[in-house]
Amino acid sequence: xxxxxxxQRARRPxxxxxxxxxxxxxxxxLARRDGVRTVSLADxxxxxxxxxSALLRYFETREQxxxxxxxxxxxxxxxALHAGLDAATGDTATGDTATGDAALVADxxxxxxxxxxxxxxxxxxxxxxxxxxxxxxxxxxYKLTSLGVVDEAxxxxxxxxxxxxxxxxxEFVATLASLAGSLWQIxxxxxxxxxxxxxxxxxxxxxxDLAPRLRRTAEILLAGLIxxxxxx
Amino acid sequence: xxxxxxxQRARRPxxxxxxxxxxxxxxxxLARRDGVRTVSLADxxxxxxxxxSALLRYFETREQxxxxxxxxxxxxxxxALHAGLDAATGDTATGDTATGDAALVADxxxxxxxxxxxxxxxxxxxxxxxxxxxxxxxxxxYKLTSLGVVDEAxxxxxxxxxxxxxxxxxEFVATLASLAGSLWQIxxxxxxxxxxxxxxxxxxxxxxDLAPRLRRTAEILLAGLIxxxxxx
Numbered sequence: 001x002x003x004x005x006x007x008q009r010a011r012r013p014x015x016x017x018x019x020x021x022x023x024x025x026x027x028x029x030l031a032r033r034d035g036v037r038t039v040s041l042a043d044x045x046x047x048x049x050x051x052x053s054a055l056l057r058y059f060e061t062r063e064q065x066x067x068x069x070x071x072x073x074x075x076x077x078x079x080a081l082h083a084g085l086d087a088a089t090g091d092t093a094t095g096d097t098a099t100g101d102a103a104l105v106a107d108x109x110x111x112x113x114x115x116x117x118x119x120x121x122x123x124x125x126x127x128x129x130x131x132x133x134x135x136x137x138x139x140x141x142y143k144l145t146s147l148g149v150v151d152e153a154x155x156x157x158x159x160x161x162x163x164x165x166x167x168x169x170x171e172f173v174a175t176l177a178s179l180a181g182s183l184w185q186i187x188x189x190x191x192x193x194x195x196x197x198x199x200x201x202x203x204x205x206x207x208x209d210l211a212p213r214l215r216r217t218a219e220i221l222l223a224g225l226i227x228x229x230x231x232x
Numbered sequence: 233x234x235x236x237x238x239x240q241r242a243r244r245p246x247x248x249x250x251x252x253x254x255x256x257x258x259x260x261x262l263a264r265r266d267g268v269r270t271v272s273l274a275d276x277x278x279x280x281x282x283x284x285s286a287l288l289r290y291f292e293t294r295e296q297x298x299x300x301x302x303x304x305x306x307x308x309x310x311x312a313l314h315a316g317l318d319a320a321t322g323d324t325a326t327g328d329t330a331t332g333d334a335a336l337v338a339d340x341x342x343x344x345x346x347x348x349x350x351x352x353x354x355x356x357x358x359x360x361x362x363x364x365x366x367x368x369x370x371x372x373x374y375k376l377t378s379l380g381v382v383d384e385a386x387x388x389x390x391x392x393x394x395x396x397x398x399x400x401x402x403e404f405v406a407t408l409a410s411l412a413g414s415l416w417q418i419x420x421x422x423x424x425x426x427x428x429x430x431x432x433x434x435x436x437x438x439x440x441d442l443a444p445r446l447r448r449t450a451e452i453l454l455a456g457l458i459x460x461x462x463x464x
């Protein structure tokens with residue numbers, strides 16, 4: 001039995017879940033390989049081995065598929081933060097946020113993004129494209145997931161760095177996530193462009209190395225949240 | 233004589249410049265009204281009143297048109313920074329970057345972006361789309377402009393806040409520009425989405441007010457650049 005036949009015959013709830021997972025899996029693999037921007041609904045359908053119309057019984061649009069993958073990526077990223085920060089108790093934090101646990105927080109966040117290229121790519125596409133071509137209900141579900149993870153991440157930051165207020169920790173998380181999306185795009189130019197950057201010294205400044213850049217910006221933000229408050 | 237006839241008859245260099253300007257002007261107006269993502273080459277050609285093939289004698293792709301507008305927007309933004317910062321002499325800056333001139337720098341940068349919606353929209357599209365569908369030579373020209381303006385803006389920051397090193401001022405400018413692009417997309421959701429955000433208290437946190445958010449992040453970055461250095 002071919003994949004297409006399996007899809008046509010699937011009627012039971014668990015088979016429908018399998019179809020949905022197969023569609024998400026195909027979109028995930030294509031986006032990882034070619035970048036979110038180039039993957040069409042037809043590409044995903046072809047990869048799964050079904051017709052576009054069959055795929056549209058499971059998802060509203062191409063954008064809804066990617067919005068689901070983004071929600072999944074936020075949850076996976078939260079797990080990585082727990083793994084990196086659950087051991088940090090905040091006992092070295094005394095307002096001096098640029099040392100000790102602040103360096104740990106900056107490193108765990110930077111790696112959390114840099115280790116997840118698809119997540120970074122999706123973050124940039126979310127407000128630009130994904131949220132603009134799905135139903136309000138689909139956006140609402142997505143937003144509740146992403147806002148929930150931002151809160152969860154902020155609570156981890158705040159526990160590691162008790163000198164920060166919860167609102168400040170949330171600002172840190174949201175700002176760094178936005179930056180991860182846009183910096184990933186800059187750090188991953190098309191091949192022809194990467195070659196141009198490498199060969200032309202005048203353009204060297206245009207190159208971005210994602211993990212160190214995010215780590216450094218995270219350190220600046222953490223230090224600045226306290227410093228700007230004290231001096232305000 | 234209709235616009236289309238004028239275009240067909242244009243042969244002299246100054247007429248070619250006029251054609252080019254008309255194409256850029258049409259793209260600018262459409263993108264301001266409908267957002268960069270929705271404007272196609274066909275839309276621009278229709279607005280100017282010429283055929284797509286005629287338009288392609290002046291620009292490689294839709295993306296090259298928008299990349300030219302982005303370069304133009306960087307230069308216009310630099311003028312606004314000069315207008316806001318040329319009077320700042322840096323005589324209040326003594327390393328205490330969160331007060332005095334730092335507040336002025338943060339405000340001038342935040343307004344420089346928030347007053348230029350098309351510039352912010354274009355910044356988000358640049359690494360994601362625009363730089364990926366033009367010739368290496370077109371990207372190179374664009375990059376030299378944008379890097380030049382980043383340097384010019386960094387020099388203004390550094391003059392107002394002499395405690396900052398030039399490399400730090402450049403980091404500030406580049407980070408805030410990236411954020412302006414992504415935050416503008418979040419701050420300007422599709423109408424249906426804006427309504428959803430406004431009506432659902434659980435989503436209130438998803439709303440972003442661009443100018444105050446950029447001003448606050450600019451203040452945090454300026455304070456953090458100094459604070460993270462001192463504590464390193």
